Amino acid sequence: MNGCESRTLAAAGLVDACTELLGQGGRMQFAYAWFPEPGLAELRYVTAPAARRPFVAWKVQAPPAGEVPSLAHVSPLLGWYEREITDLCGLHFAGHPEPDPLVLHDGASAARAPLSPGHDADAALCLQARPLRLPELRTPHAGREVQLLPFGPVRGDVLESAQFVFMYLGEAIIWYQPRLFFKHRGMERRFQGLRADLGCLLAERVSGVGSVCHALAYCQAVEAACGCVPPPRALALRMLLAELERLYNHLHYLGHLCHTTTLKVGEAEGKLLEERMKQLLARLCGSRFGRGLLTPGGLRRDLAVPAGWAAQLESLCGQAGRYGDMLEATQSHLDRLQTTGHLDRRVAFDQGATGPVERASAIDRDLRRDHAYAGYAALPLVVPVREAGDAHARVQVRLGEIEASFALARHLLDALPAGAWRAPCTPVPEGEGLGWAEGPRGSVFYAVHLDAQGRLARVKVKSPSFSNWRVFPSTVHDSNMMDYAINEASFGLSIAGCAR
Amino acid sequence: MPQWTLFGLHQGSASTRWPAAGADAGQAGVLGMPRLDARRCQAGCSDCADACITRAIRIEPEGAAVRVALDYGRCVACQLCVEVCPSGALQTSPDWALAVRERDDLVWREALASAPARELASGVRRVFGRSLHVRHVDAGSCNGCESELQALNNPFYNLHRLGIFFTPSPRFADLLLVTGTVTYAMREPLLATYDAMPEPRWVMASGTCAVCGGVAEGGYAGGHGLDGVLPVDVWLPGCPPNPAALIHALLLLVERAAPTFSRGRHVD
Numbered sequence: 001m002n003g004c005e006s007r008t009l010a011a012a013g014l015v016d017a018c019t020e021l022l023g024q025g026g027r028m029q030f031a032y033a034w035f036p037e038p039g040l041a042e043l044r045y046v047t048a049p050a051a052r053r054p055f056v057a058w059k060v061q062a063p064p065a066g067e068v069p070s071l072a073h074v075s076p077l078l079g080w081y082e083r084e085i086t087d088l089c090g091l092h093f094a095g096h097p098e099p100d101p102l103v104l105h106d107g108a109s110a111a112r113a114p115l116s117p118g119h120d121a122d123a124a125l126c127l128q129a130r131p132l133r134l135p136e137l138r139t140p141h142a143g144r145e146v147q148l149l150p151f152g153p154v155r156g157d158v159l160e161s162a163q164f165v166f167m168y169l170g171e172a173i174i175w176y177q178p179r180l181f182f183k184h185r186g187m188e189r190r191f192q193g194l195r196a197d198l199g200c201l202l203a204e205r206v207s208g209v210g211s212v213c214h215a216l217a218y219c220q221a222v223e224a225a226c227g228c229v230p231p232p233r234a235l236a237l238r239m240l241l242a243e244l245e246r247l248y249n250h251l252h253y254l255g256h257l258c259h260t261t262t263l264k265v266g267e268a269e270g271k272l273l274e275e276r277m278k279q280l281l282a283r284l285c286g287s288r289f290g291r292g293l294l295t296p297g298g299l300r301r302d303l304a305v306p307a308g309w310a311a312q313l314e315s316l317c318g319q320a321g322r323y324g325d326m327l328e329a330t331q332s333h334l335d336r337l338q339t340t341g342h343l344d345r346r347v348a349f350d351q352g353a354t355g356p357v358e359r360a361s362a363i364d365r366d367l368r369r370d371h372a373y374a375g376y377a378a379l380p381l382v383v384p385v386r387e388a389g390d391a392h393a394r395v396q397v398r399l400g401e402i403e404a405s406f407a408l409a410r411h412l413l414d415a416l417p418a419g420a421w422r423a424p425c426t427p428v429p430e431g432e433g434l435g436w437a438e439g440p441r442g443s444v445f446y447a448v449h450l451d452a453q454g455r456l457a458r459v460k461v462k463s464p465s466f467s468n469w470r471v472f473p474s475t476v477h478d479s480n481m482m483d484y485a486i487n488e489a490s491f492g493l494s495i496a497g498c499a500r
Numbered sequence: 501m502p503q504w505t506l507f508g509l510h511q512g513s514a515s516t517r518w519p520a521a522g523a524d525a526g527q528a529g530v531l532g533m534p535r536l537d538a539r540r541c542q543a544g545c546s547d548c549a550d551a552c553i554t555r556a557i558r559i560e561p562e563g564a565a566v567r568v569a570l571d572y573g574r575c576v577a578c579q580l581c582v583e584v585c586p587s588g589a590l591q592t593s594p595d596w597a598l599a600v601r602e603r604d605d606l607v608w609r610e611a612l613a614s615a616p617a618r619e620l621a622s623g624v625r626r627v628f629g630r631s632l633h634v635r636h637v638d639a640g641s642c643n644g645c646e647s648e649l650q651a652l653n654n655p656f657y658n659l660h661r662l663g664i665f666f667t668p669s670p671r672f673a674d675l676l677l678v679t680g681t682v683t684y685a686m687r688e689p690l691l692a693t694y695d696a697m698p699e700p701r702w703v704m705a706s707g708t709c710a711v712c713g714g715v716a717e718g719g720y721a722g723g724h725g726l727d728g729v730l731p732v733d734v735w736l737p738g739c740p741p742n743p744a745a746l747i748h749a750l751l752l753l754v755e756r757a758a759p760t761f762s763r764g765r766h767v768d
Contacts, residue, residue, distance in 0.1 A: 068674045105685040125684050153689045154637050158649045158667030161638040182685040183640045186721035199554050208522050208644020208740065236661055251684070252647075255654075265504040271654035272514050279526055286531035286592075288742060289644060292579050300583060308531075326503065377610050473648040496643035 001447070002432035003224030004046065004055035006440040009059055011068045014045075017076045021047055027349070028071070029055065030445055031081040032460040033062070035091040038117040041091055044447065045066060045078075046434065051370035055434060056337040056448075067094040077352025080470050084273055088188070103181050103499075106130050114189055114427020115458075121189070132165060135175055144169060153182045160495040166482060176476040180469055183499040187429040191459035196222050196427050196448075197295055199456050202292045203446065207497030209252075210246040211287075212238075213439030214446075214461070214497075215294040219372055220295040221435030221448040228425040232417040240412045241281075241290045242374075250278035250398045250405075251320065253492045254327065257395065259377035260485040261336045267321050269454030276316055283309060297425030310413050313452065315404040324399045337392035341475040341487030344389060351471040354464050356401065357491055360386045360393035367438040374437075379408055391490035398492075427454030439464055443490060461499035486488075514655040518744070519757065525744035526656055532596035533575050533734030534582045534738075535766070536608055538568050540589035545583035548590055554715060558582055572598060572764060575712045576739035593765045599736040599749030601761050603727070606711075606737060608764030630659040632754050635673035635697065639690045640683035640722065644740040645707040649679070651743045664750050670696040675753065678730070679740075681709040681716045686713035694730055702753060704734040706746065711737045757762065 009017055018028065026049040033043050041062040049054055054060040055150065061070055070093035082093045083102035090113030093099075101108070104117035112119045132150060152163035153440020163179040187206050191199050203218035204211040223230065230238075278288040281482060283306055285293050293299050324334040347359035358365060368376040382389055384400025386393035431450045437445060442464030451457035472491050479487065515694040518525045546559045548568075556574035559566050568589075582590045600606055637644060652659040653666070665674050669761040670693045682690060693701070716722040726732050736749040751757035760767060 014573055019727050108684070110720060119720070122718055123720060126687075127684050129688065153686065154670075154693050158636045158646055160639070160643055160646055161680075161689070182689070183638065183642050183680070183683060184685065184721050185681055185683055185716035186719040187716060190716060190722075194533070194553065196582075196602065201553050201576070201580070202715055205576075205642045205644070205739070207643040209647050211644070252650075265508040268508070268655050269511070271651070272656060275526070275651055275656045279528070282527065285531035286529055288530065288581070288648075289740075290738075292531070292577075300580075326507065330504070385611045493542065494643050496641060 001044075001432040001434055002055045002227070003221065004057050006057050006059060010095055011310050012083060014071060015069055016061060017058065017072060021049065023074060024049065026050060028075045028352075029077055030058055030462040030483045031078055031442070032447060033085045033092065034115075034449055034458040034460070035089075035117045036159055037102055039140040041089065043085070043091070045205075046445065046447070048371070050160055051365070054461055055371065057434065064089050067092045067182050070096040072097055072352040076350045077467070080466065087113070103180060104132070105184075107170065114186060116461060127353055132168070132429075133277055134165075137167070137174070146174060150320060152187055162495050166481070171482060172224065173476055173479055173481060173484070174310050176473055178473065180495055181499045183495055185500060186500040188461055189460055191456045195457055196226075196306065196450065196454065197425075199459065202459075204289075204294075207465070207494050208285050208289060208461055208462075209249055209465070209494060210245070210439045210441065210497055212241045212290040212294070212442065213437040213444045214463070215291075216217075216242055217375065217435045217437040217444040217446040218448070218490075219294050219296045219435065219448040219461075221433040222438070223311055223425060223433065223442065224435060225431035225450055226296070226425050226428045228297050230298035231420040232375070232425050234421045234423075236412050236419070237299055238294060239374055239376065239379070240409055241293060243286065243409045243412070244281050244284075245290055246405045246440040247320075247402060248274050248281065249400050249492075253398055253489075254323070254395070256339075257486070257489045258327070258333065260331050260489045263330065263333050264332070266327060266333065273316065273323060280312060297420070298420070298422035300422070302421045305413065305416070312411060313406075313413075315425050320402055320406070324402065327395070328399070334392060336483075336486055337395060337490065338390055339405030339484050340391040342390050343471065343475050347474050348389070350469045351474065353471040354467045355439070356394055356397040357370050357442065358466050359384065360380055361389040362387045362396045367436055367443050370438065373435075379411060381408065391486060394490045394492070406420055418428050429454050441494060441497070442467060460492070461500055463494075463500065465494045468493055469498050503687070504656050515658040515661060516656055519747065519751070526740055527594075527742055527744050530596055530742060531577060531579055531592050532573050532594050534579065534590045535579050535595065536568065536570050537589050537591070537594045540587045541568060542587050544627035545586065547584040549585065551580045551584045553578075554712070570764060571606060572602060572761070573606035573737050574708065575737060576714060577706050578739070582618065585738060589647070593766070594760070596742055596745045597748040598738060598741075599734055599745065599752045599759045600761055601734060601752070603711075603732070603735050605759070605762050606735060606764060608636070613705065621713065622726060630754055630756060632675055632750060633665050633667045633673050634675045634677050634750070635667055635670045636668060636677045636679070637690050637716060638679055639680035639686040639710065641680035641707065641709055645709070648740045648746060649677075650744050652746060657743045657747065659747070662747065662751070670694075671698065673697050673701070674701045675750075676730070677704045677706060678705050678710045678726055679707050681713045682725060683721050685721075687723065687729065699720070701731050702733040704736060704749060704753065705732045706736050706749070707741055708737045708739045710742075711735050714739065
């Protein structure tokens with residue numbers, strides 16, 4: 001696989017290899033399965049031995065009969081990937097601690113696993129609704145008046161669809177489970193058979209507010225597979241778009257968090273700054289989400305920075321700075337954030353937290369620096385890290401990132417390379433590539449496999465919210481209902497990216 | 501707290517006066533759906549159709565010749581057809597306010613026959629006056645549509661100034677605004693929400709996914725939008741429709757705006 005190193009392992013050696021990796025300070029990134037040919041299933045585990053060293057993809061051939069050992073006991077974050085592989089590829093894992101469907105809805109059934117060979121592309125899933133499966137309550141709660149609240153999937157306000165199931169006693173939440181895959185659209189399957197350049201349009205639409213980082217990771221995966229290097233101007237403009245995306249997302253995050261703490265003027269200001277950033281993005285590239293620019297090989301067209309545009313960005317930078325200072329000086333707002341939704345460093349690591357969430361729990365990691373891509377290695381990058389692990393720390397990390405992203409954008413605009421913006425990117429038959437980007441919410445990975453005709457055979461999408469939703473419930477158990485909305489907002493999660 | 505009060509007063513109003521007055525809809529530079537001039541098409545060329553992942557453009561045989569069929573209800577405004585067109589038959593445009601009352605009005609036709617002015621059979625204005633309460637349901641979107649819907653309540657668009665409100669309960673809602681492709685798991689919750697709404701009630705398909713399924717159409721989990729699922733009163737393609745396009749569509753429903761699109765063409 002291009003873009004990383006490869007290592008072939010036997011299924012029986014997985015547990016030892018994973019234990020060794022973690023023991024040496026490495027970490028698992030994500031896992032997926034694909035079918036190089038009918039009847040032959042191959043698992044891929046993408047691992048990071050250490051910062052500033054290449055990722056290593058483990059190739060494991062699934063035994064034709066029998067199961068693959070589950071690694072969820074060794075590296076808990078893999079639990080969700082294994083369940084996804086079972087749902088979509090029909091492979092089973094021995095000794096999985098939670099062997100329930102994840103991506104497919106409870107009660108959904110298909111004649112064949114949707115990503116397995118021979119699955120009819122148009123065959124829809126059957127859904128037979130089932131009652132909620134709830135945990136059995138033992139002492140000290142058994143027999144007390146525990147309330148059940150299944151909230152959603154259609155919730156108040158303009159929100160993405162998901163169901164949150166609470167069991168609570170008074171204000172105290174005893175048990176919480178998010179059901180996140182009502183919106184599962186089968187996006188990975190939609191890539192299959194497409195031309196590699198057209199796949200970018202799909203990548204832009206996996207998670208709308210992550211259009212640029214998804215397109216960037218996708219393009220880099222295809223470029224790795226095809227041995228293509230985009231010209232410097234394309235790389236610089238890609239980084240500019242990616243930083244603008246981070247900015248409008250973080251400004252929205254601050255405004256939305258004020259909504260949950262009922263700081264009304266703070267909410268209005270945050271969302272106004274977000275709007276101004278989206279309008280700037282549209283004036284630069286024609287899309288409020290930065291869509292329609294990236295393509296494997298570079299950019300689809302050149303961008304000219306409009307007159308006065310950089311000055312407006314500078315003015316927005318000043319406004320955002322003042323806004324952040326005011327938020328940090330508002331004690332009533334901070335009181336609701338401090339100690340709320342505490343995420344321990346160990347839990348954050350084990351469960352695979354990513355982006356600002358892990359950096360607020362003292363894990364100093366950013367793909368832009370640790371696995372530099374697209375030219376970030378040459379930029380003066382600041383990575384804010386906080387130790388506290390609470391909602392306030394998650395805010396402070398983002399406040400620091402807003403400042404850092406404005407600085408990066410300024411740096412890029414000052415020294416925009418001239419020249420070509422696109423290099424030819426000819427699909428390599430049976431090419432394979434890994435691409436990644438640090439999006440506003442954390443790490444995005446794309447693994448791309450091309451078929452004998454150079455079309456997309458398998459595209460695996462790892463979105464940041466898939467990781468952070470896995471972590472989030474651990475901060476909800478034993479908390480209280482009043483803090484729930486604040487805690488959820490402080491994670492800044494997207495459901496579309498998670499459900500795909 | 502006082503510093504926020506002072507800050508708010510000092511900032512003043514940030515809202516646009518559009519559409520009542522002024523032209524600042526906030527969409528400067530936004531690329532809309534491409535315009536087609538089929539007279540400039542080259543014989544035997546199908547580059548645009550080959551590049552269109554949502555099959556908005558198809559080349560259909562018509563007798564011995566072929567003709568271009570363009571359905572804006574399927575367009576995600578990705579601009580790829582404009583880029584690959586060798587003859588300039590497809591051009592970028594600022595056309596983003598594509599809300600229409602008839603799905604058919606999104607389909608481009610060769611000859612523009614003069615159509616009789618259509619009355620809105622629903623009589624929304626008679627029932628609700630000028631105001632509207634909206635219940636939104638995400639039936640499987642990429643969150644782009646939600647991002648733009650949430651923007652409607654930011655100070656720039658300030659939807660409240662137009663007497664239009666989002667309501668949490670379907671019981672209080674006049675309009676069901678649906679985004680997303682209607683996935684297999686969201687179909688039932690969507691229908692249950694519609695059933696919970698009192699009559700008279702209206703439905704808007706917002707975004708290309710809700711109009712036809714968009715990029716996620718079909719497959720094992722995705723749907724085909726609202727066609728055949730619910731009776732739709734306003735169709736608004738876009739990927740996603742920007743907040744000004746959403747405002748135009750909402751005002752179109754309550755007869756406070758006129759369609760700017762008819763029979764697959766922009767009407768000035």
